[in-house]
Amino acid sequence: MAEDLAEPDDEVLDQDRIDAVLQAVEAEDSAGLEALLEPLHAADIADLLEQIGGADRRALLALWSHEIDGDILSEISDAIREEVIEGLSPEVLAEAVRDLETDDVVDILEDLDQPQQLLILGALEDADRFAVEQAMAYPEYSAGRLMQREVVVAPEHWTVGEAIDFLRGADHLPDQFYHVILVDPRMQPQAYVTLGRVLSSPRDVALSTIAEDSFRTVEATEPEADVAYLFNHYHLISCPVVDEGGRLVGVITIDDAMNVLDEEHQEDMLRLAGVGDESSISDRVLETTRQRLPWLFVNLLTAILASMVISQFEEAITRLVALAVLMPIVASMGGNAATQSLTVAVRALATRDLTGANVARVIRRETVVGLLNGVFFAVVMGLVSWVWFGDPTLGLVIAAAMVINLVVAGMAGILVPVMMERAGVDPALASGTFVTTVTDVVGFFVFLGLAALVLL
Amino acid sequence: MAEDLAEPDDEVLDQDRIDAVLQAVEAEDSAGLEALLEPLHAADIADLLEQIGGADRRALLALWSHEIDGDILSEISDAIREEVIEGLSPEVLAEAVRDLETDDVVDILEDLDQPQQLLILGALEDADRFAVEQAMAYPEYSAGRLMQREVVVAPEHWTVGEAIDFLRGADHLPDQFYHVILVDPRMQPQAYVTLGRVLSSPRDVALSTIAEDSFRTVEATEPEADVAYLFNHYHLISCPVVDEGGRLVGVITIDDAMNVLDEEHQEDMLRLAGVGDESSISDRVLETTRQRLPWLFVNLLTAILASMVISQFEEAITRLVALAVLMPIVASMGGNAATQSLTVAVRALATRDLTGANVARVIRRETVVGLLNGVFFAVVMGLVSWVWFGDPTLGLVIAAAMVINLVVAGMAGILVPVMMERAGVDPALASGTFVTTVTDVVGFFVFLGLAALVLL
Numbered sequence: 001m002a003e004d005l006a007e008p009d010d011e012v013l014d015q016d017r018i019d020a021v022l023q024a025v026e027a028e029d030s031a032g033l034e035a036l037l038e039p040l041h042a043a044d045i046a047d048l049l050e051q052i053g054g055a056d057r058r059a060l061l062a063l064w065s066h067e068i069d070g071d072i073l074s075e076i077s078d079a080i081r082e083e084v085i086e087g088l089s090p091e092v093l094a095e096a097v098r099d100l101e102t103d104d105v106v107d108i109l110e111d112l113d114q115p116q117q118l119l120i121l122g123a124l125e126d127a128d129r130f131a132v133e134q135a136m137a138y139p140e141y142s143a144g145r146l147m148q149r150e151v152v153v154a155p156e157h158w159t160v161g162e163a164i165d166f167l168r169g170a171d172h173l174p175d176q177f178y179h180v181i182l183v184d185p186r187m188q189p190q191a192y193v194t195l196g197r198v199l200s201s202p203r204d205v206a207l208s209t210i211a212e213d214s215f216r217t218v219e220a221t222e223p224e225a226d227v228a229y230l231f232n233h234y235h236l237i238s239c240p241v242v243d244e245g246g247r248l249v250g251v252i253t254i255d256d257a258m259n260v261l262d263e264e265h266q267e268d269m270l271r272l273a274g275v276g277d278e279s280s281i282s283d284r285v286l287e288t289t290r291q292r293l294p295w296l297f298v299n300l301l302t303a304i305l306a307s308m309v310i311s312q313f314e315e316a317i318t319r320l321v322a323l324a325v326l327m328p329i330v331a332s333m334g335g336n337a338a339t340q341s342l343t344v345a346v347r348a349l350a351t352r353d354l355t356g357a358n359v360a361r362v363i364r365r366e367t368v369v370g371l372l373n374g375v376f377f378a379v380v381m382g383l384v385s386w387v388w389f390g391d392p393t394l395g396l397v398i399a400a401a402m403v404i405n406l407v408v409a410g411m412a413g414i415l416v417p418v419m420m421e422r423a424g425v426d427p428a429l430a431s432g433t434f435v436t437t438v439t440d441v442v443g444f445f446v447f448l449g450l451a452a453l454v455l456l
Numbered sequence: 457m458a459e460d461l462a463e464p465d466d467e468v469l470d471q472d473r474i475d476a477v478l479q480a481v482e483a484e485d486s487a488g489l490e491a492l493l494e495p496l497h498a499a500d501i502a503d504l505l506e507q508i509g510g511a512d513r514r515a516l517l518a519l520w521s522h523e524i525d526g527d528i529l530s531e532i533s534d535a536i537r538e539e540v541i542e543g544l545s546p547e548v549l550a551e552a553v554r555d556l557e558t559d560d561v562v563d564i565l566e567d568l569d570q571p572q573q574l575l576i577l578g579a580l581e582d583a584d585r586f587a588v589e590q591a592m593a594y595p596e597y598s599a600g601r602l603m604q605r606e607v608v609v610a611p612e613h614w615t616v617g618e619a620i621d622f623l624r625g626a627d628h629l630p631d632q633f634y635h636v637i638l639v640d641p642r643m644q645p646q647a648y649v650t651l652g653r654v655l656s657s658p659r660d661v662a663l664s665t666i667a668e669d670s671f672r673t674v675e676a677t678e679p680e681a682d683v684a685y686l687f688n689h690y691h692l693i694s695c696p697v698v699d700e701g702g703r704l705v706g707v708i709t710i711d712d713a714m715n716v717l718d719e720e721h722q723e724d725m726l727r728l729a730g731v732g733d734e735s736s737i738s739d740r741v742l743e744t745t746r747q748r749l750p751w752l753f754v755n756l757l758t759a760i761l762a763s764m765v766i767s768q769f770e771e772a773i774t775r776l777v778a779l780a781v782l783m784p785i786v787a788s789m790g791g792n793a794a795t796q797s798l799t800v801a802v803r804a805l806a807t808r809d810l811t812g813a814n815v816a817r818v819i820r821r822e823t824v825v826g827l828l829n830g831v832f833f834a835v836v837m838g839l840v841s842w843v844w845f846g847d848p849t850l851g852l853v854i855a856a857a858m859v860i861n862l863v864v865a866g867m868a869g870i871l872v873p874v875m876m877e878r879a880g881v882d883p884a885l886a887s888g889t890f891v892t893t894v895t896d897v898v899g900f901f902v903f904l905g906l907a908a909l910v911l912l
Contacts, residue, residue, distance in 0.1 A: 018813045041670060043689050051814040077809075152652075167656040176693070177652050178634060195651035196608075196633050200623040214497060232718060233499050235711045237632070255691050258714050262688060265721040266803060269728070273799035274792060285821055289828045292796050296789060296829055300836065303788040307781050314777045321770045324780035325763050328787065328896070332759040333752060336730060340748050343729035347722060353533075357474045358507040365741055372745045373752055380756065440784070 013044040021048065022056055030063045037064065046075035049084065054284075061087045068092060070099035078111040079283045085116055094123030101175060102131040103148040103256065109136065110145070143227050144220035146260065147241045147250030150174040154207060156182045156190055161203030163193075176253055178237045182207055187247045189240040191215050217242045220249055224260045229352065231257035268350055271428035272343065274299065295433070302437035306331070309441050313448035316456055322389045323451050326398055330447045333377060334405035334439030341366045341413025342435050346428050349421050363414050370410025374403035397454055401447035405439055412438040469500040477504065478512055486519045493520065502531035505540065517543045524548060526556035534567040535739045541572055550579030557631060558587040559604040559712065565592065566601070599683050600676035602716065603697040603706030606630040610663060612638045612646055617659030619649075632709055634693045638663055643703045645696040647671050673698045676705055680716045685808065687713035724806055727884035728799065730755065751889070758893035762787070765897050769904035772912055778845045779907050782854055786903045789833060790861035790895030797822045797869025798891050802884050805877050819870050826866025830859035853910055857903035861895055868894040 017036060024032040037045055049057055049072075057080070061068075065088055073096055076084060085093065097105055097120050105124070109117050109132065121129050131149050138144025152173065154163050163180055167173065179192035191211035201210050217240045218227050230236060231254055239257075241250040274295035283291070310317075310327070317324045345362075348354035354362055382399035386392050412435045417427035473492060480488040493501055505513055505528075513536070517524075521544055529552055532540060541549065553561055553576050561580070565573050565588065577585050587605050594600025608629065610619050619636055623629065635648035647667035657666050673696045674683050686692060687710055695713075697706040730751035739747070766773075766783070773780050801818070804810035810818055838855035842848050868891045873883035 015812045041690060043691075047809070050809060051811060053814075053817055164655060167652075168658060170656060173652060173656055176650075178693075194632075195655055196623075196629060199620060199651055199655060200626060200629055202624060232714060234497060235499075237634075237711070254710050254714065255693070258688060258710065258717070261714070262717065262721075265718075265725075269721075269725050269799060269803060272725070272729075273795050275796045275799055285824050285828070288821070289825045292793070292825065293829055293832065295796070296792055296833065299792045300785070300789060300833060303785040304840065306788075307785055310784070311781045314781065317780050318774060318777050321774050321780075324773050324777075324783075325767045325770065327780075328766070328784060328900075329756070329759040329763055331784065332762075332896075333756060336752055336755045337748070339729050340731045340751070343725060343731055347725060353503070353506060355507060356471045358509075361509055365744070368741050369745045369748065372741070373749055376749065377752065377756060384760065440788075444784075 013040065013047055018048060018051065021060070022052065025056060025060045025063060028063060033060070033064055034067065037067070042069070042071035043075045045072050046077070050077055050080060054083075057083075058087065065089070066092050068096055070096040070104065073097070073108055074100065074104045079287075081108070082112060082116065085112070085119075090119065090123065093119065097123050098125065098128070101148050101150065102128060102135060103146065105132050106135045106145055110140065138220055141224045142220065143218050143222045143224060143241050143252060144249070146224045146227065146256050147220070147252045148174060148256075149250045150177075151181060151240070151248060151251045152177045152179070153181045153183045153187075153189075153248065156184060156208055158182075158207050159203065160198055160201045160205045160207060160210075163198055163207060164203070174251075176255070177251070178253065179212075179251075180207065181240050181248065181251070182211060183248055186245075188245075189215075189217055189242065189248050192238075192240070194237075217246075218252070219244065225264050227252060228257045228260040228264060232261060233352075264350065267426075268346060268428040271426065272346060272432050274432060298433050302433055302440070305437065306440040306444055309444045310448065313444075313452055316448060316452040319456055320394075320451065322385075322391070322394060323448060326385060326394075327444055327447055329381065330398060330401045330405055331440045331443035333381075333402060334409045334443045335436040336409075337370060337373060337406050338409035338413040338435045338439045339432065341370070341410050342417060342431055345414045345417045346431065349417060349427050354418070359418055363411065363418075366410040366414045367407060368410075370407040371403070374406030377406065378402040391455075393455055394451070397450045398447060400450055401443065404446050405443045408442045409435075409439045469496065469503055474504060474507065477516070478508065481512060481516045481519060484519060489516070489520055490523065493523070498525070498527035499531045501528050502533070506533055506536060510539075513539075514543065521545070522548050524552055526552040526554070526560065529553070529564055530556065530560045535743075537564070538568060538572065541568070541575075546575070546579065549575065553579050554581065554584070557604050557606065558584060558591060559602065561588050562591045562601055566596065594676055597680045598676065599674045599678045599680060599697050599708060600705070602680045602683065602712050603676070603708045604630060604712075605706045606633075607637060607696070607704060607707045608633045608635075609637045609639045609643075609645075609704065612640060612664055614638075614663050615659065616654055616657045616661045616663060616666075619654055619663060620659070630707075632711070633707070634709065635668075636663065637696050637704065637707070638667060639704055642701075644701075645671075645673055645698065645704050648694075648696070650693075673702075674708070675700065681720050683708060684713045684716040684720060688717060689808075720806070723882075724802060724884040727882065728802060728888055730888060754889050758889055758896070761893060762896035762900055765900045766904065769900075769908055772904060772908040775912055776850075776907065778841075778847070778850060779904060782841060782850075783900055783903055785837065786854065786857045786861055787896045787899035789837075789858060790865045790899045791892040792865075793826060793829060793862050794865035794869040794891040794895045795888065797826070797866050798873060798887055801870045801873045802887065805873060805883050810874070815874055819867065819874075822866040822870045823863060824866075826863040827859070830862030833862065834858040847911075849911055850907070853906045854903060856906055857899065860902050861899040864898045865891075865895045 021033065021036050024036060061084065068088060109120060121132065124132060135145055179194055180198060181189050182191045183189050191208065192215060193207050193211050197210040216230065216234065218230065220241050220243055236254065238251055238253045240248055241252055243249050275292060345354060378399035381402050382395035385398045386395035416435050417431045420427040420431060477489065477492050480492060517540065524544060565576060577588065580588060591601055635650055636654060637645050638647045639645050647664065648671060649663050649667050653666045672686065672690065676697050676699055692710065694707055694709045696704055697708055699705050731748060801810060834855035837858055838851035841854045842851035872891050873887045876883040876887060
């Protein structure tokens with residue numbers, strides 16, 4: 001029964017199995033295909049569907065789609081989920097979504113077009129459909145969308161024995177629950193008890209005496225990113241969700257929070273790189289091109305801006321072509337130093353380590369770091385330029401430009417994301433382009449301007 | 457008892473409280489300080505210590521250090537932990553670490569220098585010290601270091617009632633446990649049962665009949681990053697850890713895995729930006745400068761390489777200065793497009809969405825995306841250059857260079873990280889510098905080379 005995962009790559013979904021699956025698909029051997037897929041976890045089947053090509057995927061689904069269940073639908077990436085759902089018969093789809101907890105259905109629905117949403121809602125039983133529609137009434141990316149509605153509660157005055165008897169008699173319990181939530185008569189959560197404490201305590205102990213010291217709730221309208229932060233910061237395992245009146249409406253568990261945290265990280269990383277919200281490498285070529293183009297376009301505009309700075313110094317460059325050779329170095333070093341500061345700042349804002357309490361000190365710190373590295377590279381690059389072009393004054397000019405640009409880089413790398421955060425904009429979004437525009441423009445202007453003043 | 461967290465920023469550790477704390481520190485009002493800090497969660501006290509300046513921190517600790525407990529030590533970032541521990545009396549330190557589970561002690565020890573390690577080991581009771589030393593014998597960043605050694609096990613043949621009676625009689629149970637692990641007589645885990653199932657099942661039910669369908673173990677020597685991936689991929693809550701003989705030696709819980717995942721993300725993001733393994737914004741200026749300098753130095757070398765390409769075309773630039781004005785645009789667009797591909801590739805490698813099964817297709821995809829965006833920006837930039845400098849041939853030259861550089865960018869952005877991964881190097885590490893070197897060199901060479909051929 002135990003499965004040794006010392007080599008997860010080899011065992012879980014390896015190249016051999018993928019090759020065998022593709023062969024079975026080509027041979028239209030549906031029994032063989034089933035034998036290959038049956039032992040796999042839903043998450044691995046989803047990975048397989050994502051990793052094979054579109055034509056293979058359609059051929060596989062044609063042979064095997066009646067076996068698709070809700071767990072697999074939950075696991076596949078948004079990029080191909082629509083395509084997969086389109087290929088399912090209404091009966092298979094209905095059976096698949098009926099298996100799922102309502103929060104998983106909501107998660108699937110969110111990313112679909114309306115006709116597919118209606119198809120899935122139509123497949124649900126009335127009570128589940130009502131629950132899903134209620135969840136969809138909460139704002140996108142809110143705790144209300146993330147929570148599961150099935151909760152395990154007990155009146156505050158119950159004992160361990162009463163709770164156990166209630167649980168044993170319960171018709172339907174959530175797949176996952178880690179706490180018994182104690183509520184008052186108005187369904188307002190007051191505390192919770194871990195299942196471990198319930199299990200290890202005698203039957204006559206009052207639940208309220210073994211409740212956890214630390215207890216938090218979130219409101220259903222709260223952004224899911226804030227909820228994920230709370231889980232990570234306070235090491236929560238589950239957290240009750242309440243409405244404006246403080247009444248219990250659901251519970252969020254750590255696996256959902258982990259998922260959100262993962263998506264937030266991905267979003268930050270992709271946004272910092274100017275990739276927009278591209279969801280995955282399984283997106284189609286045209287879709288990917290379309291997503292990346294706007295950010296490249298912004299970069300083109302800022303690059304043209306930097307070029308306009310250069311064009312102000314055409315005469316200087318014509319008279320001293322070494323300027324054209326050296327100027328990209330000043331800009332490049334500034335861009336790199338700025339990206340360093342920026343990334344640290346965006347990360348610190350995301351983890352809330354950068355706050356009003358330390359922003360002034362962090363700005364000072366980044367400026368000093370820029371200054372120190374600026375001085376170091378000024379000396380190095382000054383000497384290199386002197387040796388290369390045999391002109392000590394040129395060395396001094398590039399040294400001065402390097403110090404100034406690296407100080408500016410340190411300040412811009414922190415100020416731009418902090419100001420974007422204050423303005424309510426995600427600091428990861430396009431910060432990179434703004435910041436390197438600053439260092440390009442300043443780098444070219446200071447270097448060429450100083451050169452024009454001093455050398456010509 | 458319930459604490460409303462609708463506005464966690466305002467309530468948890470807000471600017472007002474930090475200001476009040478700093479005032480109490482300045483007034484040396486230790487009673488006031490204690491009243492302000494006592495209601496805070498250990499994670500928030502740690503944040504406070506990180507966010508205030510070094511002098512304030514030392515003053516605060518001088519007044520309050522006897523209240524520091526193990527949880528706070530666990531929460532503070534590595535950057536200031538040594539400083540905090542140095543300020544503690546041996547008695548306070550001993551009491552603080554005795555509170556902790558052994559995995560938390562290991563986590564603290566890992567980042568300390570040897571004298572401080574010995575101080576902490578000396579403060580532990582014999583049994584705990586032995587457990588910690590055993591954990592430290594596993595490789596760094598392995599499952600063995602991450603796991604807690606306290607496990608809750610039951611023989612395979614037990615019933616629900618036997619398990620409950622055992623738990624009620626147990627002397628010491630872990631703070632957190634979510635499963636009862638079923639073991640055979642050689643202590644090899646065979647299955648596990650969620651506490652929810654134990655609680656909701658009648659006493660005479662055999663544990664083996666309510667065990668989870670899906671069950672995985674990890675070996676103690678497995679890298680923690682692989683463990684975190686397993687938790688995320690298979691939505692695990694806890695996972696038994698076994699030795700080479702398959703015998704149970706500990707258990708890893710989801711909060712530890714979430715922590716590793718978070719650190720892995722941070723590492724990828726910082727490495728992509730060339731920030732090395734800088735741990736936090738509370739690092740000191742000199743430390744930060746020292747960490748960032750090597751990456752800037754690598755960037756300097758590559759920037760000089762690109763400049764050497766430019767210097768081959770000094771004559772062309774002297775004769776047509778528009779080349780100096782336009783060349784940074786070609787390089788910049790290539791660098792940006794490459795960073796986009798690279799970031800998507802690094803992310804996909806980290807989440808294991810980019811594997812042997814789809815690498816050829818993804819490379820093809822990135823190349824086509826590069827080609828399509830290349831053609832688009834070739835047309836735009838060709839027209840802009842024509843209008844700007846009144847020279848249609850110059851427009852054609854920059855258009856051709858743009859297409860070539862964006863295709864190269866797409867390919868380099870994916871090939872470099874894939875090759876680094878195959879070579880066993882973290883693909884996030886310095887990929888950015890390699891890739892943009894390629895696009896700088898190719899961009900300058902193709903643009904200036906074509907111009908020299910066609911225009912002069």
